[in-house]
Amino acid sequence: MNRYPFRSSDTAHRLLVDEAIVVNFKTSFFYNLNPVGTFIWERCDGRHRLGEIVRALTEEYEVGEDEARRDCLEFIEGLVEQGVLAWSETPAPPEGERGPA
Secondary structure, three states: OOOEEEEOOOEEEEEEOOEEEEEEOOOOEEEEEOHHHHHHHHHOEOOOOHHHHHHHHHHHOOOOHHHHHHHHHHHHHHHHHOOOEEEEOOOOOOOOOOOOO
């Protein structure tokens, strides 16, 4: 629950109302995310821990913590397997800042 999911540099996305379209450049595959998937995707920026994303889900949607954790982890792991997301043990630097050289 302390890892940080982040988007692969081989992807791009576009938000359309409450859904996201994600493209994986390596596979040329498009993902059409529903509103819950989009909610999770938007927080997979390398600055939100899995636990923080789960808490946000329970606050936004009527779902218990165990179910939110299970579903969120399954969703993220599925996208990790597809090369769309990855995990980090450390947070990404704030936007506009560079990490250590």
